[in-house]
Amino acid sequence: MDDEPYQAGVKPASKKSAASAAPSADDYSAGRYGELPLNQSQERSGVTRTRIAQLNIDLINQTVLINARVQTSRPVGSKKLFVTFRQRQDTVQGVLAVDADTVSKQMLKFATSVTSESIVLVEAVVVKALQLVKSCTVQEVELKLVKFHVTSLAEPRLPFTLEDASRPEAHYEMDDQFSKVNLDTRLNNRVIDLRTITNQAIFRIQGAVTLLFREFLDSHGFVEIHTPKIISTASEGGANVFKVSYFKTNAYLAQSPQFYKQMAICADFERVYEIAPVFRAEDSFTHRHMTEFIGLDLEMAFEEHYHEVMDVMDEMFVYIFTGLQTRYASDLEVIKRQYPFEDFKFLPKTLRLHFKDAVQMLRDAGKEIGDYEDLSTELERFLGKLVKEKYDTDFFMLDKFPLEVRPAYTMPDPENPLYSNSYDFFMRGQEILSGAQRVHDPALLAQRFKDKGVDPKTVEPYINSFRYGAPPHAGGGIGLERVIFLFLDLGNIRRTSMFPRDPKRLDP
Numbered sequence: 001m002d003d004e005p006y007q008a009g010v011k012p013a014s015k016k017s018a019a020s021a022a023p024s025a026d027d028y029s030a031g032r033y034g035e036l037p038l039n040q041s042q043e044r045s046g047v048t049r050t051r052i053a054q055l056n057i058d059l060i061n062q063t064v065l066i067n068a069r070v071q072t073s074r075p076v077g078s079k080k081l082f083v084t085f086r087q088r089q090d091t092v093q094g095v096l097a098v099d100a101d102t103v104s105k106q107m108l109k110f111a112t113s114v115t116s117e118s119i120v121l122v123e124a125v126v127v128k129a130l131q132l133v134k135s136c137t138v139q140e141v142e143l144k145l146v147k148f149h150v151t152s153l154a155e156p157r158l159p160f161t162l163e164d165a166s167r168p169e170a171h172y173e174m175d176d177q178f179s180k181v182n183l184d185t186r187l188n189n190r191v192i193d194l195r196t197i198t199n200q201a202i203f204r205i206q207g208a209v210t211l212l213f214r215e216f217l218d219s220h221g222f223v224e225i226h227t228p229k230i231i232s233t234a235s236e237g238g239a240n241v242f243k244v245s246y247f248k249t250n251a252y253l254a255q256s257p258q259f260y261k262q263m264a265i266c267a268d269f270e271r272v273y274e275i276a277p278v279f280r281a282e283d284s285f286t287h288r289h290m291t292e293f294i295g296l297d298l299e300m301a302f303e304e305h306y307h308e309v310m311d312v313m314d315e316m317f318v319y320i321f322t323g324l325q326t327r328y329a330s331d332l333e334v335i336k337r338q339y340p341f342e343d344f345k346f347l348p349k350t351l352r353l354h355f356k357d358a359v360q361m362l363r364d365a366g367k368e369i370g371d372y373e374d375l376s377t378e379l380e381r382f383l384g385k386l387v388k389e390k391y392d393t394d395f396f397m398l399d400k401f402p403l404e405v406r407p408a409y410t411m412p413d414p415e416n417p418l419y420s421n422s423y424d425f426f427m428r429g430q431e432i433l434s435g436a437q438r439v440h441d442p443a444l445l446a447q448r449f450k451d452k453g454v455d456p457k458t459v460e461p462y463i464n465s466f467r468y469g470a471p472p473h474a475g476g477g478i479g480l481e482r483v484i485f486l487f488l489d490l491g492n493i494r495r496t497s498m499f500p501r502d503p504k505r506l507d508p
Contacts (some may be wrong), residue, residue: 029107035150036121052090054136059126066143067151070118071162075109081112082342083145084400085122087198089334091136094124094143095459102146102236104344116161117154117192123147137197159189166196168338178434183492190499190508192386198338201331202496205324206484208331210275212323213296216316222271227260229277231251231502233458239260240281242291244336256477258409259462261299262438265473266393266465275300283503287492288430292501296483299438299475304412306437309474310397313433317395317425319344324487341489342425346396351396352386355419358398361386372402372418377430384429399423401436408452409445411437421474427486431446442466 050064068085075081078264079098084091096103096111114120124143132139141151160181173182186193193199198275214224230251242253243357278295302308321344324332335341353361360370362379371380387396403412403420413419422436439445442463446456449463456463484496494500499508 005382027104027106028101029104032102032146033107033110033148035153039151045466052085052087052092052138053142055092055126055141057128057140060128060141062126063123063146064143065121065123065124067119069121070116071076071112072116073110073114075108076107079108081108083111085120085143086195089197089204090138091197092138092141092143093129093133093136094122094145095146096145096148107148111145114148114150115154115156117158117195118150119152119154121147121149121151150357153268159192160185162192162196165193166198166338170340183494187494187500187505188508194498196338198335201334202484202490203498204331204489205328205335205488206480206496208295208324208328209320209480209483210294212320213273213275213316215323216319217271217273217298220312220316222273222300223264223269224447225257225261225264225269225272225274226276227254227264227274228260229279231259242279242281254278255280257297258407258477261297261475262409262473263462263465265299265301266440266468266470269482270301270471271299278477284482285502285504286484289500290481290493290497290500293493293497294480296478296480297475299473301471301473306472306474309435309437309476310352310399310423313425313435313476314397317350318346318348321487322397326448335488340490344487344489345388345392347391347393350425351391351393353387353396353398355398355400355402358383361390372404374402374405380431381429384426387426387429394428395426397425398421406436408448408454409438410448411439423476425476425478427483428489430482432482432486433476433478435474436471437474440466440470447498 009423030176037415047065050059050066052066052068054181055064064483066085066087068087071084071091072085073081073083076382080487081096083094083096085094096107096108098105100419122143122145124147126141127144129142133142152255160179164179165186167180172178181193194203205280218224230244230246231254234252234255241255244251244253256278257276261274274295274297276295276297277503279292280289281291282289298313300309301314325343348412356371358375359369359371362383367379367382371377375383384394389392399422399426400419403410403418403421403422406420406422411421413421420436422432422434425433439448445463445466449456449459481493485491485493490496494502
């Protein structure tokens with residue numbers, strides 16, 4: 001490759017750092033290193049850049065141009081420098097060694113002074129590694145560096161090192177000299193924290209869940225919709241809602257797309273889904289609650305029985321879990337190295353329990369619970385343990401919840417009106433989906449709201465949507481982050497939200 005992309009506009013000497021020092025007149029590496037001017041899209045050279053993930057033994061002896069971060073650098077004596085370069089989750093080792101005509105001592109000094117997390121543009125020859133570079137994802141080859149330019153210099157003091165942020169918990173137990181990066185520190189400096197290979201993998205898994213969700217539903221005749229998030233009345237009956245000023249009146253942030261996805265069913269879309277933020281004003285600081293999260297919502301008209309909808313959702317989750325374990329196995333292994341977890345177990349046909357049977361299981365195990373009492377978080381977890389011991393699955397459905405503990409739009413059970421046609425899905429003993437057959441008769445719906453202490457006039461547009469013929473339908477809402485943190489058993493939902501929101505966190 002020619003020198004032109006490097007020669008043009010290399011910065012002159014600067015007092016800010018050694019990394020911006022200009023080459024001396026007798027420096028035979030002049031033009032091969034330095035700090036490049038700010039990229040303002042001045043030109044487009046067309047020179048091909050190589051991705052680290054593309055490096056392999058087939059490229060040995062070829063010259064490549066790579067744009068990457070400096071993850072670490074380690075000088076060996078006065079004539080050699082080892083540098084680990086990173087692009088997203090991929091890393092490769094580079095070696096810069098002083099020689100007689102290409103790499104001068106001045107060039108080595110410059111490269112040694114470049115701070116970790118700086119972005120550099122390097123030219124190098126791909127060579128076979130003398131031994132496997134086990135600290136990098138590219139292990140069979142390394143880079144013999146011949147040019148080294150900085151495109152964005154990182155400040156010398158980072159909030160924490162990526163090595164510390166990437167260290168498994170077990171390492172702290174083995175050696176108390178390591179600096180432990182706590183969760184708040186990570187979240188306060190999230191841009192740095194997200195650069196770790198583990199976090200890159202976690203958010204690829206997040207993207208995978210939404211991709212698999214879409215794939216399955218699209219292939220089963222569902223239509224993706226987008227509904228308002230600023231609404232005139234609380235979508236879940238008035239509790240835990242954010243009120244916002246809306247010109248001369250008040251509005252609310254949607255707690256779910258519940259009303260609108262049902263209205264879409266009444267509008268003959270038959271099967272709909274949405275991936276969008278939902279807001280919950282819950283003053284809760286638990287490991288599994290946030291005030292804003294991504295909801296995966298679906299709603300479906302059925303022919304005879306709401307279990308038709310449960311069947312579809314059963315197949316959907318099996319599709320998602322299978323896809324994660326087969327198509328994203330390498331990402332799961334990356335995460336597991338820092339946060340070890342037991343592989344998630346599920347059945348080809350998901351276990352379904354009647355609520356009353358779950359109550360009996362809890363009572364048989366010594367727990368006290370009423371017939372029509374909702375499950376506490378503690379009881380949910382304990383039930384999950386019992387199910388795992390008896391059925392060897394981390395995933396199950398619980399059907400026929402007591403009517404009293406469900407929203408107003410939930411259809412009562414036809415045989416026992418104290419129960420309802422509603423269900424929750426559980427992962428590792430924690431709820432990740434709540435759903436039900438909806439009341440599609442306007443008179444019954446209005447009465448159900450009255451029974452819940454809500455004036456039907458406050459939800460009149462919603463109730464009116466059922467006055468012109470409405471098919472029976474059911475659906476559910478899934479918390480994306482909750483699915484991921486439980487599948488990976490990460491212990492805290494905030495690890496699966498890029499920039500989490502809770503009652504004490506509005507930044508970054």
